[in-house]
Amino acid sequence: MESTTKPLDFIRAMVADDLRTGRHGGRVITRFPPEPNGYLHIGHAKSICLNFGIPQEFKDQAAAGARCNLRFDDTNPTTEEQEYIDAIKRDIRWLGFDWGEHEYYASDYFEQLYEWAIQLIKAGKAYVCDLSAEEISRTRGTLTQPGMPSPHRDRSVEENLDLFARMRKGEFPDGSRVLRAKIDMNSPNLNLRDPVMYRILHEEHPRTGTAWCIYPMYDYAHGQSDSIEKITHSLCTLEFEDHRPLYDWFIEQLGIFPSRQTEFNRLNLTHTIVTKRKLRTLVEKGHVRGWDDPRMPTLSALRRRGYPPAAIRAFCEGVGLSKREQTIEIARLEFHVREELNRTADRVMAVLDPLRLVVTNFSEGQVEQMEAVNNPEDAAAGKRTVPFSKDLYIERDDFMENPPAKFFRLAPGREVRLRYGYWVTCTDVVKDAAGNVVEVRCTYDPLTRGGDNPPDGRKVKGTIHWVSAEHALDAEVRLYDTLFSKEDPNDVPEGGDWLDNLNPDSLRIVKGAKVEPSLATARAGATFQFERLGYFCVDPDSESRRLVFNRTVTLKDSWAKGQKG
């Protein structure tokens, strides 16, 4: 028997090993810990798929339970908002994951964290420091030089206890004092040079309101929150590797449940930026319409763009996991989107750049209902009907007066198939005063009804899409390209700015598109394949009078590709 089990990545291998050796008593508990200060993006999706995926995958081997907690890392009220909490939950659910009742907040643990801080003060492991932020920074030393001990490093336990209690009571202004861990000012790891545990912030918190005016720092809050929740595997990205010694130090000093941190590589995409700070800049400076602008890499934008969650999940599983820097080509994401949509999206005909086509030998006023397959990949998707008449629109690109070799579409004297319609032969071209082709005139062959091959065995090279002029619906179509023209948006010349790499053509709006009448009832979010063009989905801006579509992704187009070269 051939073994079909695919190799486990290093994290899953570790989990499997921990389960085998009974390290955590048969439990696998992970957590996804977003900070509610922005929207989730594709990079988070990788972490979500990992953290929620692992408990699912190891359920059978984890006799004592497997789950992923959703925990908001809400320790900085100056940047965090309820709006983001709501958006994050919506996006995780949309991606296809559920945390059940295990929704937690670091702020739920503020009291416990405070008590533990007192415990550390009593143990002589933490002290109140009156240095200013600037002074702390200056005395921290540099990469190559050790730091200088704070003049308050050896305050008595009593004084520290008193000061810390008064910090909590609100007796001191912001920035006047902090609580610091007493570790090692000489450590080559900057994180261990007496890191700040608490800072004073007279700021209202979205959840605790004004109950607190001191807030714990990430390093002091995260590991302890993991420990409180008995997280067995705390997975985070590579840049936290340097923080692991500190993560372990607090847990050890406190003698609490030993959660363990393991780091994996962050996901980067070409032509894309996945830094929350920079995404915020794009939104605030108006380079995009908002967090859900379909050009953004946020999950809400990908949803609006029409990316199916299943495609994002497959992508995240597909990119793999390691400790190397990972920059995935955008084409790989698009591959998964096409793969999913090819299976699931109904086909429909739409003309983006309409050119009038008159079938001269077709009776005026006559309408034939032609049968069309909704999805050739899925018989269950059924069939629909498309009206055919004398006056049609075809895609301007599908006609050339003087076609080059290998052009299989319509041209003077040429015959093509109108998909699900009839075979037509171009007999005439009508031009305007400027010489632009404004109409092509054709005759049709009644023996090719439905687009079928004629009995005489004649062949045709091309099949093109069309809509009936009288029946077509008007639509606005938004065509997207990458937000940045450079593979690496951060690759800028001296004195340049990453914003210089914004792609001026990332959005092209087509106003005069014509789509087949079956789309009249399409609802926001519905995804279709416009035959021969790509996948499109109905934008929330869409109204019955004025349909609006977003292009999710184009179809692969070997003709266009050949033209470029």
Next chain:
RNA sequence: UGGGGAUUGGUGUAACGGUAGCACGACUGACUCUGGAUCAGUUAGUGAAAGUUCGAAUCUUUCAUCCCCAGCCA
């Protein structure tokens, strides 16, 4: 310059001392009522140098390169 990580085709990811494989991309061709899909095929890789070994991507040493760290952000 200190510390922490990492180097396998264009991009990712396997191989854990024994045939360098898979996916995406690119390129051919077949087929097709979507120049889509599908099918078949081609292309291209172990950062460098020494060493250990019958045998090295894998072990050792040296070198090189890249990423992260000096927030009272996470």
